[in-house]
Amino acid sequence: MATNFSASQTQGNDEVKEMYCEECEKHEDSYAPADGFCEDCVEYKCADCCRYHRRHFKNHTVKDKDNMPQDFYFEKCSAHPKELIKFFCSECEKSACQECKDKDHQNCNNVTHLPTLVKDIKPSTGTELKDLKENLDKLSNDVKNTEKEMGDKCVIIDSLEGRAKSTVKQHNDQLIENYEQQQKEIIDNFDKKMEETIAKLKKERKNLVEELAEKKSMFKAKISDAEQNIVKTVENLNAEFKTLKKKQLTLVDDLKKLSADLEQAQVLGQNCKLFLTMKLTKRNHEQLSQNMQELQNNYIRCYKVEPNIDLKPSIQSLESRTTFFSYKEIHESAIEKTATFHSDINSESNSFLSLNENTLLAADNCSRSLVIFKITKINIQSYDTVNFEMLSGPWAITKVADNKVAVTFPCERMIRLITFSESMSVVNADDITVRKGYYGIAYSNNNLIVSTMGPVTVQVLDMSGRIVRTIDKDSMGKPLFTQPWYLAISPDHTTIYVSDSSRNTVPSMTFDGKVKAIYKDGQLNGPCQLTVDESGTVYVCGSGSNNVHQLSSDLNKVKILLNESHGMNYPVSVAYCQNNNRLYVGMSPGKIKVFNIRVK
Structure with missing residues (x-):
């Protein structure tokens, strides 16, 4: 709704405001003086818009410029800055623009066009305005009378405040003195107990050191036993393989000796010795072949030794454990x-x-x-x-x-x-x-x-x-x-x-x-x-x-x-x-x- 007016119209307190056509402002962004008002649409319109409106909305009541509402209210809606406040809801006691009316007051039965509502109100003779002025005058007199009473009361309050501060300070000084005396007594009692406790703790510490030394000796012995058991286990495994290794070396020596004896008997041409050597070699070869097969079928036993306790165990956990390492056989791979x-x-x-x-x-x-x-x-x-x-x-x-x-x-x-x-x-x-x-x-x-x-x-x-x-x-x-x-x-x-x-x-x-x-x-x-x-x-x-x-x-x-x-x-x-x-x-x-x- 257009509310523009010239500078000459708005100077001083006696400003003269002219209503403009709402249709032209909305649709053409132009400002034409209002020449009529449609009571059904609740909108001011210029002469052209009035003619158009009468032609197409024959059942609407359109009042001319002399009879249209003249008491214009030009304040904009805080919720919808482009809309003027045009209505007042008597039920909610609130003003509203067109959008507020459609949205917030659609169920209210008494929403009236603001200029129409105030058309017959006469501010000079209105009872409501007269009562309001009388109430303001009475309140002004009450304020003046109260001013003297407040001054008298301030004198009393200041006197009471001075007495209270003096009393509080005097009492606080006494309390602080008493508090400091009791603190001194507490510290003196603590010093006495501390001396007694230190003597007692020194004795307890001596006993504790002796007890822990004994436990440490027992723990070291237990750890040593665990270490020896694991070492003995792995050494036995290695000894088994080393025994097989010696068998393999013996097998090599025996094989060389058999080959040498057979070669010597053949070179010497001693058929009897060659015959017997051949028979002996044959028997020994069978035994050597069996030993060789035994070596080939024996694989090393792979294993892994790992701690089976946390890296930072508690002393209670260490003392209660009987094993500290785990032995696990694993595949060679x-x-x-x-x-x-x-x-x-x-x-x-x-x-x-x-x-x-x-x-x-x-x-x-x-x-x-x-x-x-x-x-x-x-x-x-x-x-x-x-x-x-x-x-x-x-x-x-x-x-x-x-x-x-x-x-x-x-x-x-x-x-x-x-x-x-x-x-x-x-x-x-x-x-x-x-x-x-x-x-x-x-x-x-x-x-x-x-x-x-x-x-x-x-x-x-x-x-x-x-x-x-x-x-x-x-x-x-x-x-x-x-x-x-x-x-x-x-x-x-x-x-x-x-x-x-x-x-x-x-x-x-x-x-x-x-x-x-x-x-x-x-x-x-x-x-x-x-x-x-x-x-x-x-x-x-x-x-x-x-x-x-x-x-x-x-x-x-x-x-x-x-x-x-x-x-x-x-x-x-x-x-x-x-x-x-x-x-x-x-x-x-x-x-x-x-x-x-x-x-x-």
């Missing part, structure tokens, strides 16, 4: 290993294996070739390359025999068997054409164990490529793998290990597909190639976590063997050489790191 850097090899390989102590084979997918590395005591260097005339390169490689390997070509849907001579030249190459693209590959008991991505399975093939068994689901019928890129076989050929890159897991299973264990660790991300040493220890490289994990044969975490501090940078391949105890770890791209492995 669970013994912690350490890795020391040996050398670097430049190679673009995604998979490799140690064929023997002198040769390392690396499958290079990018160059579509097989790289042969010669291993010496001084260094490791590439000295030959087997190129594959194919559209795609090799993926994984496994040892079939001392001079024979199998290589997968997933894009070619082929497995190639390559036989080498002693000088590592290719003697023969046989291709096995398969129906699926195989990635990971391992060899066991004249079978090839392979993995495929479409569908995702691990399969056992005979050497002609025929599928013997398919492993893809667990006992609940759920898929076992999502990305089984690489495989490995346990030394006893009873367990298949799989690295599942997508799930960040390493599951193990029997050859009939029964899951034995699943390794999952927050520090293993993107597992790729894995390998197993002669003790059953599993090594798996995490390409995303930049490390190599050492696992026991039953897939318990032993330790993180290698990490970024060892130069691990996206490791994708790993191989173990039993003959020289070395671990080869391939990075992507371009480098193989070689580490010497030993028991920690």
Whole structure:
């Protein structure tokens, strides 16, 4: 609603305000003087808007300029700043704009247009205004009369305040004096008790020191007994193996003596002695063979000794315990290993294996070739390359025999068997054409164990490529793998290990597909190639976590063997050489790191 007016109209207290057309202000943002008022719409309108309104709303009552409400109220609504206050609710005793009326007073029955409401009010003769003025005059007289009474009362109050302060100060001084005297008495009594207590505590301390010294002596004796028991246990185990070692040395000496006696009898040409020596050698050979078999069937007993008490136990806990160490036999594969850097090899390989102590084979997918590395005591260097005339390169490689390997070509849907001579030249190459693209590959008991991505399975093939068994689901019928890129076989050929890159897991299973264990660790991300040493220890490289994990044969975490501090940078391949105890770890791209492995 427009409320604009000129400066000349608003000067002084006798301001003259003119109502403007509400329609023009709302819709055209212009200000036209009001020329009429619609009682039904409760809106002021200019001459044009009045004509339009009468034409389209014939049933509305529109009053002209002379008869329209003239007592204008120009205050804006605090809740709706663009709206003028136009109404008064007699029930709520509140003023309202149009929006307040529609929202807050829709259920009120007595909401009236403000100018219309006050139209007949005569301020000069109104009873309400007269009463209000009389009440204000009476209140003003009461205020004047009260002023003298308040002054008299202030004199009384000031007098009372002075007396109260004097009384309080005098009494407080007496209280403080009394308080300080009692404090002195308390301190004197405490000093007396302290002297008595100190004498008593000195005596108690002397007794306590003597008691603790006796307990300490008993505790040391108990700890010493526990230590001797553990040491005796492990020494006995070592003695058993050392006895076997002596048997082995004796066996070597006996074998040398038998060979020498037989050789001497033959050289001398004494047939009788040769005959009897042969018979004796035959009997002794049988016994030596039996002893040798006994040595081969005896394995060292691995164990772990650990404290079975907290690092900071209470003295009560220490005194009550009878054991302090736990002895636990473990599998040889669970013994912690350490890795020391040996050398670097430049190679673009995604998979490799140690064929023997002198040769390392690396499958290079990018160059579509097989790289042969010669291993010496001084260094490791590439000295030959087997190129594959194919559209795609090799993926994984496994040892079939001392001079024979199998290589997968997933894009070619082929497995190639390559036989080498002693000088590592290719003697023969046989291709096995398969129906699926195989990635990971391992060899066991004249079978090839392979993995495929479409569908995702691990399969056992005979050497002609025929599928013997398919492993893809667990006992609940759920898929076992999502990305089984690489495989490995346990030394006893009873367990298949799989690295599942997508799930960040390493599951193990029997050859009939029964899951034995699943390794999952927050520090293993993107597992790729894995390998197993002669003790059953599993090594798996995490390409995303930049490390190599050492696992026991039953897939318990032993330790993180290698990490970024060892130069691990996206490791994708790993191989173990039993003959020289070395671990080869391939990075992507371009480098193989070689580490010497030993028991920690």
